[in-house]
Amino acid sequence: MNRSGLAGVVLDPERESLVSSAGGVLLGQVVRASGLQRMLSAGLAPWRSTRTVHDPGKVLIDLATAVALGGDCAADVAVVRAQPDLFGAVASDPTVSRVIARLAADAGQVVPAIRAARAKARAAVWARRRPLAGTAGSRDGGLVIVDLDATLVTAHSDKEHAAPTYKKGFGFAPMCAFVDHGEYGTGEVLALDLRPGNASPFNAADHIRCLDAALAQLPETERGQVLVRADAGGGSKAFLHHVTDLDLEYSIGFPAQGPVETAIETIPESAWIDAIDSDGLPRDGAQVADLTDWMPTPTMPTRSVARFGPQHWPDTMRVIARRERPHPGAQLRLTDRNGWRITCFATNTPIDPTGRRGWPVQDLEVRHRQRARAEDRIRNLKDTGLRNLPFHGYTHNQIWLEIVALAADLLTWTQTLAFHDHAPARRWEPKRLRLRILHVAGRITRTARRNHLRLPRDWPWNQLIDTGWAALRTT
Template identity: 25%
Template sequence: MRSSHSAGSVSVRFDEESLVSCAGLVPMLRLAEGIGLGVLIDERVDLGMAVGANTDAKALSVVAGMVAGADSIDDLDVIRHGGMGRLFDRVRAPSTCGSWLRGFTHGHVRQLASAAGEALVRLAGRVPSLLAGVDRLAFVDIDAKIKRTYGHRKQGSGFGYTGVRGLNHLIATLSSPVCAPVILTARLRGGTCDSRRGAASMITEAIGLARRAGATGMIVVRADSAFFTGPIIAAIRAAGASFSVTAQKNVATQAVIDRIGEDDWTEIAYRHPIPDPDTGELITHAQIAETTLTAFVNTTQNPGRQVTARLLVRRTPRNKRNDQGELFRAWNYHAIFTDTGFDLPTADQHHREHAIIEQVFADLNDSALAHFPSGRFPANHAWLILACLTHNLLRAAGCLASVFHAKARTGTLRRHLITIPARIIRTARRITLRLPTNWPWQASYQGLFTATHTRTP
């Protein structure tokens, strides 16, 4: 590809009032209105008269900006250009949305989280394929990440386990073997916070919301070793779910692993090679075995929380780093503590698929959570909740668009279905959007548009 004209023969003017750059916001806002999102937020979030007026308009303005790719308060201006005023009303300025976010307290954030949870339940009813399969087997994944911040004026920032200054956010997702993950709930914590802080109560909340969203069958909570604690396992079992948690490497766990006989190991092959944690070399085969472990036996730290369950162990050969011969075989061990009834290879595969939550973090980082935009902690917490709500809306839109977009990254959804330029044509009291000819994803956009619009005769 190259330019078809000389540089001197091309000029630019920003004077077209009938153009928009985000035609995908039309079906997206219609989808949000279809589940009553604005009314829901207005009913549940009460900030008072100072900044709380027209909460629904401000919330939807933030969500629309996030759908279009805004990752800061100033970026919300993306919804105020060209002919956007002819397609949408009650659009709020970034300064207004910023003042609204800064009016949040912790209680208001919990109100917003409640509205976001109810919105997910309504989305699941509106778009059945969004959570396909969760009525038979559902996975609730939980994990925490540090989002780096800069400077000392951002409330709550501090140095955590990563060694960088930031804010710690904890999210829980819901998925099934056949559907992409949606976000059940999220919490923002200080940067110095331990990953496990508040995880037990959050898991209880997430499982309850998953049940309301249609996960009426078996629920398996998956987590890494940071969440291998008595209170968290007890919370999972009390909520009626099963657990699959990476066991911490300690003396008790290693002693149980050492008692596994050589004849008890079974060879398995990876469908996709994984890197060796020590050398980075790709591993194509491993060995797995099963035993039992009684965990949380310290009655002082975990009174009444002792649990005996399956310990699934996967071992991979520790590759040589030089040309020196191998005196005896050395292994790297990875143990999973679980009470599920799946056979050994299936349980191991299900647990390794816990890594799907990393894709959710990547999607958030690629959009609204590129950074936390405010200096105030509650404002950033509200921003996180709205980012998760936006993620779920995009997931639902992808399901309505096509089979491919049902599992595509949200960045892909934004490029294919949202940031499409269009010219607004108004005739006979009807509005027509003129989109580019030969748009590669025309059929998907048309499917989304048709699913969200009821055309009157």
Template identity: 35%
Template sequence: MNQSTLTYPAPRTELTGQQLISHAGLSVLSGFLNAMDFRALCENRFSQFVPTTATHRPGKILADLTLMLAAGGEQACDVDLLRTNPGVFGPVASEATVSRFMNRIKDMPEAFTHGYQTMSRSLRTKLWAAAGPRNPAKRATKRNPLILDIDATLIQKHSDKQGATGTYKGGYGFAPMIVTADYGTGNGTGETLAILLRSGNKGANSAKDHIEALSQALAVLPDDFYDKDGALVGEKLLVRTDSAGASREFLNHLDALGIQFSTSYSLPVIKERQIGWISEKKYWEPAIDQQGKPLRDVWVVDATKIMNLKDYPPGTRIYVRAEPLHSGAKASLFDAEGNRITAFLTNSPYYVIPELDRRHRARGRCENRIKSLKHAGLGKLPYWSFAANQAWSLIAALATNLLAWMQLVLLPASHEAGVWDLKRWRYRLFSMAGKLISSGRRTRLLIPAHAPESRLLGLMSRTCNQLRHRWRQGHLTA
């Protein structure tokens, strides 16, 4: 009798009553929330969204939704994964309770937004202070400001929702504007400061929406960015955008706040006299990559004297970059002599041209943060109500920010997990299984020692416990 060789082992599957825990790796996130005293912080800001005598308090509901989104859930009903493991995640609200909670938010959206902003600012102040020398607020200076990236994105929907409209790409859905913080390599992947949910037909170049999104982001920055009189210290910030943020109205608004900017600029059609000037490289400097190494045949130059700028803030300069067209790329009216010509505007007090160009081109990192946001729930927006979806997007931001804060506070600067995105965290750590046992009046969560990231989980758990103890003793800084 012939017996085929199976691709995988095929053990018999049976049910058991043992305390087996799926997604045991999420315990590092729940421990982090405990260390931050998240439940008490939320009670002061969101208690109006639950009845006074309710068993499930707003802090626990928000924490459960945050963990669920971080683990890969897409709908509020996905919290049932946490509910099956009460030994690790405690009592979890039912879908009906979560629905009523979101319904109350829908009726009082301004109250929820204000509560979220004040909570976010408190958490950010506390966690950045705990980062010690890596504190983005302490590291921000006029020469090396904290960078705020502003970008709009599209969220496609396949069902009718309040505020959903047709998009310029022929789809249907929303076009939120997102503000993220990029606090440099070696300090984590950055975090989300504000999400302004908008209808799909909203343009990306709306100065009004840029100003509103920026205002929401400034409201959640720590006190280190404000002087003793409460005035913003704008020189410690730099706003970086694509060409949609190059409107005169928005840039003059930034200048009035004292904020630096670096924004892409749509060049006018290159004139004949400028084509010859571009091909003459004696005025240009070689561009550098993100590691500071010179790039071959890529040049940058200060073109302020050649291309006049009208009605822009005083001190605005324009820098032009020329690089050979990539294989297969089609030349446009803006390209000359076989070079792709791009430009950006800045009012930065720093004048090293290749470094300014390198800093502006790092704007691509904000795309990775937006991608993680979409994986964390922003890409779904499950409710019909526009206000409820706006609240959902903020919860998604909290889920991704937890990861950014962990990278900043719980991990050494050189750790490889400091650059992991959300999907890698899910596969490598959060999906790790465990077993819950009780002995000697203590409950312990057992993790397989051979699991690839067991040491990472142990490191983060120990650091989190040390952080919690330090905060309980009143030591807020590292």
């Protein structure tokens, strides 16, 4: 019988100069390569008093580093403070609290300043290595896909502006925006807008504000080639007109009710064609069709456009439906027809069955279905500080969301700059990245007035850390 390796272990009271987050040196190099701390310090200079020892920008970087390493509250900055050889001098807990309070008192100006610094750092990262496929500035293969989605964050106490949610919970409903890196990468957080728990997922003004904040995060050369994706919560006339007025493309969920029901009842069976999966292969039991030509003529609007906003759908909008047999045990819906589950989305992307002057309808359906990656991004954010908003004050939690976005950026930019384009590590989720790269222990030695970080000899992912360090030092 094999005995446990712990059987002969005794805890030695002697201590050595060790670090438990040796892989965090990559995060520090990303901060240096992107210029993030310099830009944050400059942007937050008005909120630094003359007697301040710790710069507010450095405090936010330390908090974001702690969250990137797995922390979920401000007190977890102690993990970073305990490793000064890696992360430098870190403010005490009372100082961190005072900085957050000072920034939260003027959140209306602080949040834009933080976001402006993030946008400049993102432009620097993308200039070094663009994380997307295709050619920048070109709609042909160079689309920047921005996903919008709302999520729910539970509050376990009566925090400011926490409210009942539509899922019978209690907390907040932040609106999130991400940029999808595609098949070989992960994704970046562009915007996190805090909202009370009773905020509607269909609020057009919230979608417009979040999209505008997301577009401001993109490098200027990338903003003219954006595809906006969202679920049916974004399917409002006001939001689609806003996207169209910006000369952008959209792929937005559309309710399978009303005119859609009429179109599905009148469309001939020959109009349905086999759907495909992400590999271009036929998807068993699924079909797609362009419903636009069978949609009934809309009635003339009677409400005031000036008061209620656009009263008609954009002229270039087309509605595409997908029908599929529900899997065994699936709950039937009111929109199901003759045993088919119907889902729809609207798009203004030109449709061409040949693919020469537009997209085949099957490819558009696959492109919209890949919006599910936004759910993965939200799940990863909840593993990176979003699961619980730690403060009582609403503006304090607004600042916390900006720290979460900074932490997510540090993780994603590390993967973008440190690893090869098609390396599996580019697609690792934060949990795996922490387990294999960031949380490796190391020993600090001092020789010839220099600090040396030594990693375990047999650590399976040493090569990734070595190559990542070399790549970041040369970028």
